Amino acid sequence: MAVVVMQQASAETPAAVSGALGAAGLGVRRVPLGKGATAPLALGDVEGLILLDAPGPADTGTAALVRAALAAQVPVLALDGGAELLAGSVARPTATETLDGCPEPTPAAVTDPLFTGDEPPPTAFRVGGSAWGVRSTGEAGRRQDTGYDQKIEQLLFRFAELAASRAEHTTTRTFFTQRADAWEERFAYQAPAYAAAVTRMRLRPGTTAMDLGCGTGRAMPALRELVGPHGRVVGVDVTPAMLSAAAGHGRTEHGHLLAADCTRLPVPRGSVQGIFSAGLLDHLPDPRTALTEWARVAARDCVLLLFHPSGRAERAARHGRPLDPADLLAEHNLRPALAATGWRLDEYEDASGHFLARAGLAD
Structure with missing residues (x-):
């Protein structure tokens, strides 16, 4: 099982991401973004997506992959620039939407499985029941919130556990979503x-x-x-x-x-x-x-x-x-x-x- 981590080609996957996924028994499949990089257009055996950066304006494949993940309810965690990609993808729904249409982003709540009673960051939002984003607070915001990095690390561990627990359903949904029409x-x-x-x-x-x-x-x-x-x-x-x-x-x-x-x-x-x-x-x-x-x-x-x-x-x-x-x-x-x-x-x-x-x- 693997979670796709999408980030700029020049960046290294943060140790917190690899550690959280490894602790849950999940592998890492890195997809670089940037000039000349092309995101895969099929989810295959993907158990989740972690979006760390936003692609360039000419990269349509990445947005298509995110929309396909939303349609199949693949767990998605989007941080900083990746959160902007997630929010933008929701604004352009595809034909393979959920039964009630593509859900709008809503503020994350303490009842969300990723927060389990903890107060979510004020910039956190949810899309449907399987995707979460945390927008960047900027350097000034991070300096004010001394526990920000620890909160994100805890969020990564919870997301990894959630992705692993939903792996069987994720595989089923991705298989049948592609064939439903x-x-x-x-x-x-x-x-x-x-x-x-x-x-x-x-x-x-x-x-x-x-x-x-x-x-x-x-x-x-x-x-x-x-x-x-x-x-x-x-x-x-x-x-x-x-x-x-x-x-x-x-x-x-x-x-x-x-x-x-x-x-x-x-x-x-x-x-x-x-x-x-x-x-x-x-x-x-x-x-x-x-x-x-x-x-x-x-x-x-x-x-x-x-x-x-x-x-x-x-x-x-x-x-x-x-x-x-x-x-x-x-x-x-x-x-x-x-x-x-x-x-x-x-x-x-x-x-x-x-x-x-x-x-x-x-x-």
Whole structure:
């Protein structure tokens, strides 16, 4: 894992930056700014950005990278000249914005995770929930604030810890943000398979159904059909760009879209009668934590349907590898995983054209 540090080509990376990142187990990927330097245009496996300087007026690649990071909610810390770059990037949003548009900079608060109760510097600001800037106070301001350097060093350590804790989500968001606009068209042919799978849930009208890891919300129309006009459908995804694409394809006509972590759902206990999840569970770093959380929000009569429009053997062959006996979705692994987290496996199908597992809460 690495955090990109952007600064003038002639400058050395401050020891405080390298030390904070190293303490959190993060590497440093230095991107020089200045004449002849070109910033990367893709985030790749970046876990965060630290902006120490502003680029020249002809450097459009750096601003594009920052806007892409904001869209994907990659953690960003911008100091001094870098703070001006961050604020300027917000003023020029791209097509891949968050669901509610590109957020405006707001003053940093003691409730921000980077300050954890400490009073932030008066020049500190926040952009959305993943980017922070501290504008330069100038030499006179630094002389007046004798603890300024120590505060910045503490800020760097907190940012490094935050970037490391969010690394898994950051990787997911950067991957899917780049693909969100084309996702629906690319997989439109799978819509009938999704609809057929949803009908297997056999939900009653008036109930609540969730599509976890909903992407562009392909299951939401079928879920709405099941629960009827008086039921409730919620599509949940951790990538705002996918939810924005879902809204663009009219999924808000079928239900609500919610940006959330599927292992920490902002949903009351026992309030959901149907949980649909396609191609998500076996890609999570801790699937048992997710299943336990899903059991928490499930009503006593809840149905959990795990689905994929391809069978396990078909997917393995497509990637040129044999079936993995350790695969979570293999029945001999999935059944005990469900049982250990409060579920009972009722139906299991690993066919050539689809994978489907239907479960209910254990008695």
